[in-house]
Amino acid sequence: MRQVAARAVRTTCKCTVRGLSRIGGRPRRSILLHQYQHYPGAASFTARRFSTSPLSPSPLPRKPPQRQQQQQQQQQQHALTSSMYFRRLSITLVSGLVGYGAWYGYKGDNSNQAAGNSYSTTTTTDPARDATPTRNVLVVGADELHTGTFVGDGPIAKSADGTDNNVLEMLTPEQATEKLRRNEASFMVNRGQGVLRYDVVQLASNNPIEDDHAEKIVEVASSSTGEAGDNANNDWMFWGVFDGHAGWTTSAKLRQSLIGVVARELNTTHKAASKLGATPSPEAVDAAIKAGFLRLDNEIVHESVEKVFKSNSKRAAAELLGPALSGSCALLAFYDSSSKTLRTACTGDSRAVLGRRSESGKWTATPLSEDQTGSNPNEVARMRKAHPGEERVIHHGRVLGGLEPTRAFGDASYKWSKAISDRLRASFFSRGSSPYLKTPPYVTAEPVVTTTTISPERGDFLVLATDGLWEMLTNEEVVGLVGKWIENQAAEQSSSQLGSLWSKMFSSGKGLPVEGGNGKGPDGQKIPIRQQQWGLSPNGERFVVKDKNVATHLIRNALGGKNEEQVCALLTLVPPFSRRYRDDLTVQVIFFGNGQNTGEVLVNEEATSPPQPRLQAKL
Template sequence: MRRVAAGALRTTCQCTVRGLSRIGGRSRRSIYLHQYQHQHYPGATGPTARRFSSSPLSLSPLPKKPPQQHHALTSSMYVRRLSVALVSGLVGYGAWYGYKGGNSSQAVGNSYSTTTTTTDPAGDATPTRNVLVVGAHELHTGTFVGDGPIAKSADGTGNNVLEMLTPGQATEKLRRNEASFMVNRGQGVLRYDVVQLASNNPIEDDHAEKIVEVASSSTGEAGDEANYDWMFWGVFDGHAGWTTSAKLRQSLINVVARELNTTYKAASKLGATPSPEAVDAAIKAGFLRLDNEIVHESVERVFKSNSKRAAAELLGPALSGSCALLAFYDSSSKTLRTACTGDSRAVLGRRSESGKWTATALSEDQTGSNPNEVARMRKAHPGEERVIHHGRVLGGLEPTRAFGDASYKWSKAVSDRLRTSFFSRGSSPYLKTPPYVTAEPVVTTTKISPERGDFLVLATDGLWEMLTNEEVVGLVGKWIENQATEQSGSQLGSLWSKMFGSGKGLPVEGGNDRGPGGQKTPIRQQQWGLSPNEERFVVKDKNVATHLIRNALGGKNEEQVIFFGNGQKTGEVLVNEEATSPPQPRPHAKL
């Protein structure tokens, strides 16, 4: 029996990163990958993939490299904000397309040639630059001759012409905001990796991570061997602004942790642990409590203050919106709960008896294209034909569940008063019986098997528009194989080779589990002409989140990878220097 005291919550680690934005209602593209190691983490989001292995050395630095200086995070709460690289998703895709050898036989225009010659800085030749040409029915590469500025419509045909990044520039942007953390708490999580690639400013997406140490009894103290961890990873896919996702980064994990603490305390008074249903209810209560604060309590405060300045400060998180995907791992029971509000997705990777990985979706995309969500919406709003119109709520919002998006939740009277007295978006002409959108998540529970090397990937919809569940899991498996190959002479390499093997192609079984019928498919593969063949995949990054985003490049993506395992128990969270970019200054906006 485990008891939780009133003061049982102690924050030991928090890392927050501003995320990516979504265009046309989808601004966030995020991924979390968590890895579990054999004896340490049961596990799981991402924005996640989690992996289990049994060796405490499974991700230690290579012995052949000079020793690295790991900087311990010693504070009781750690916050790390990574600067954001702003790069067009189209330009980013163009760089990848061009440098994977996609040459075109079509001339771009009078100013272009179809060769792929590059400028010789030492010679007198006319400088040339690679460009991407985007038309209504074509996508091809070419070479721009000359050193003048490249106009968007430089070829005079109506096509858009964009200068492509060099391979070095593309890699620099991919790695600019990567980070990796070694979690040496002896509770099952070994490592998590994160990377961001943004395409707009300000970024509308976010993510947050936190480890909460829980006392195992009413007399338990921080650092007690019998204590255990609650670990949280969240991906927040913002749209129509960044303020909602920023609010979730700041508050959601704390609110959910408080609800869980209350639930566990109530059960401990009866000498028991809470039921699974009670834990799920606590998570849902935390989501709904925060959304009520964002959408309704903010309006009450605005009306009370009668100040436009107060309205500007308070209504931002209500007027914009955000999906939320939260993974909660209880190290005492090796149970992972995934709470999904919106269309981000969590996929679990697990080793099968064949030695390959299998992909299992732990969440369902909640959109107007999901038959289950459509049925729910029509049942809640009978007789309203346009409750889902063209796959969107009232014809406008694609996610059917979200934080904020108050124009789908306020009554018409409230919307009109705010618009008249302060400012606000107008309500939909089809709005009759709000609220139409809810922040209540769907919670799934998974028992993690550390001894099988489980990992979890949490990602916003951008990743899943580029890669299938199986491809993502296979890419993580391939990355693991590559680590074993590079470290074949070390104890770590021998362990990984023994556990995970190596071979050609993606080490993943076919799509036996394609997930619920409402799951999105990687539509961008067809739109951008990407080859479904595994030949287009590469392994060249130390950060596995960067590895995923490199292979999915084509949208606004943020990825995080979390590894679970039995690392050295020092109680510290260490920055993994070889997979982390140097911190860069960035302007901060006040929320």
């Protein structure tokens, strides 16, 4: 360890150099000496640097990239390079720090190289300073991160514009928990019709968050009287997660409209079958869901343009074209309580996974959707068949080399003709079309619909989440984490009705109570690439149960679980830096089962952080 004294404004700052051994690998040599600008009261600053190579923006750009991608090498070589890059990055993230949550700026212009592969992490102590406050900080540069300890109670010059270097005080574990739970909600479905409860939570990475979600229960009129509520088993229940990109307006439109549009299409289909004294066929129900998706996307993409041209108003264009110019994936779950049938409609790369108890007492994970991206061979084959002879229809795993999902709402630049795009750009505003645009549309909002029969008496549950969760956890880890949470709840609530029911549905043991799983998933599903980025290996012992809301429980464990320091680090980062390490996160978990039949849906206060959200009105 080497120590130097550095002059600072109005006071003297001691800067102690320390290194950190690489976790899961050989030690790295790295030191950092800086002169920091302090105000009176700043006693000392200890800095640590945890990366020997610059960090670039996330290797996982969510949707249309900002810059032209460089020519990639062969897939195998690229995968190896990525893996090495992620391990370098992991050193930055696992170095945990705690603090308070405000931006601080610093100036640094000196750096030296140390020899040797072993470094001490012992700090220099001064008994006279035992009572001086110590604040742990994260130094965020344009291309690298450092951690450090600031000793003193004086302020530091603030800088939060993303330029040069910024120092961010780390969140404490308590503050991290508050941030995790800020947007959680839980509801008890006391209708006795196959659903016990559902939990939801969101965590932003972008500002504003580009994700959205919706939940609704629709009472279906009895076929005998035509009045809602006659039949005890005629609820339609909907849950949806919407992963926006290039803005938030498309996902907001889906939250407002998608469930209503699909419910009306289903109602029309059921009425037509009822006139014939029958029930709709499964194919007719699937077709109704698809028709609802396509109807809304046509309104977003094409009807909006017609209104803009008719009004000839830039103000109207600004209001109407927002959802068309941005985009959003959509994942919708539709549960018909009368038939115990669950349908999932997927447009894009959000994912639905069913948890079901096996004969062994553990849980099995069954994906109910397929990630629809340019890396999915099924989607690639579909796209090439629809656009024969166009070599760049899928380029580097993206539509025309730009957009990752092959199905999405909005994204009109991949759906409008070149003539419409040029006219909009000339008269109003619009994103330019791709130079490779030949035979649009290249992207569709038509979903892939899957059907599953639910067994409420066995405690089936469904997890719906945007792709940010699946970048961090496998299907089996998610289902096992919910199973572990159920196990914990049953132990704590063995005397309650819910706890008594769940206590019969698991077998105790170490690790996660889930069967199988190699982390790869079926063809077309993304692997949890963030685990590689952070240098983690699959290990069920790294997880923890601390939250009453199971959706919050999943996100906590996705960010680090027992590694409280990593959780704090990832939650401390703010936009635009946070996007390098995690995406927006939206998670819904639905528990199936036969509860009390009071006809009510009530806020579950125990698993909902105040202020309590309003229950959405029925259609």
